[in-house]
Amino acid sequence: MQRFIPKFYPQTGLKYVLVVQLTMAGLLIATHIFEMFPRLFREQVEMPSGPVSPGDQRREYRTDRPVPDLVTLKGPVELPMPEKFPDRLRFEEIVVEGAGNVLLVTGQIENGDASRFQIYLSGMSQVPDLVALHSPGGLVSEALQIGRHIRDNGMSSTVLAGAFCVSSCPYILAGGEERIVSRRGIVGLHQHYYEQPKYLPVIFAVESIQMGQGQTMEYLIEMGVDPSLMVYSLKTPPEQIYALVEEELTETRIATEVVD
Template sequence: MSLLSRLDPRSGLRYVLILQLAIAGVLMASDVLGVIPSPFKKRVQLPTGPITPGDQRREYRTDRSDPSLLPQDGPLDLPVPEAFPSRLDFTVQEVEGLGRVLLLSGQIEVDDSSRFASYLSDMQEKPDLVALHSPGGVVSEALSIGKKVREAELASAVLAGAMCVSSCPYILAGGEDRIVSLRGLVGMHQHYYEQPRLIPVVFAVEGIQKGQGETMQHLIDMGIEPALMLYSLNTPPEEIYALVEDELVDTRIATQIID
């Protein structure tokens, strides 16, 4: 039984708020105690290899994708770079059965949303699909790109061989139709909010809560189950929780599953 099937929307939102309080407690403890190395803390050795139900946590990397996490039992829908570009790169390819595909690949950086809007407006023909291959990046930019995808009435996709993790799924959420291949990967984790060391805890917590509120509102606006955030909040920043088919469908982050 999936996590979402055991939670009604009200319970899910209550759980999100409880996790926010836990984050606040960690920040307060860090502010008071500082960084104290613990001799008892050990780095957890994460599994490797393809994702299967119940075995869904993997190391989070921003430099390159890891093809070993994906089933290797067929051709790719379109070639994707193994090393992620340092910011979003835009390329257009004709793909049989999918039409004119605009591929967004790379890390999501400041101003990538405006770059995407400019690229889209300069295209002579509207793409049939926006495909994603990204380790995530700046959350606000991902939210903005997702909104632009929806405004343009485009479909979004994570195709075979591609990965869309961290903040990237918020772009995926923007598609009117959201296609995910069982040979691709959609993953979530806690967002990392870098704060000045001496910032008062109350302001750090306020910033985190504001960011989470904006993210939740984006999911609601896009027709996604906001309990998707539970997978994010339950996974440390250095890990990725890969969603399996039932979770993709139950949260509505995918409206169509393909091989």
């Protein structure tokens, strides 16, 4: 009896490769659709404006500039801060009367900024007394590293009058030995996007998201901040910011001192 030996045709192999590529492309498209669904069907809520007060603390989230009129400035701004946020962190050493050497950190937190911060810090003639923050946030992983650099160098952190520290920026604030927040500044939180593979549907990325949240909570505990701080972020959509009032700042210990 003659055995049948199937023949391999190169065209067949190419066909399978094409099918696999089309399947991967379909997964990519499905991922983007799944990510868009919550935004498409989420009810559009008109956000209030003006200064925040207890119970009225959600505002529009902006990455290009601070939200106008969010803080009532009855006195002078303590440091010259840009109205528009730089595309990545900018470092500037300033001497402030009554505060000593201040390292002003402004802009969005992007990939590599933690290394840039460490390099800038090592090049300074002396370690600054304060790290002043004015940032709309950015990459959580970079913010955690910068916060650890601040703690390792025994520095304090601050949000001065007129300054914004929102999204992932409060995790940098958490790194300070002392964390001083002005009543005329803003510390705010919302839901974060943790780094995850973009080629997988969201359902398969749950594990990495939970891992990121766990690492953030672990960091807060390490810094002496109550991890309940994350409740405010988890309950606030990404397009909004929840601005903490004085009681919340002190109870969660994200601020060790609130000043005028």
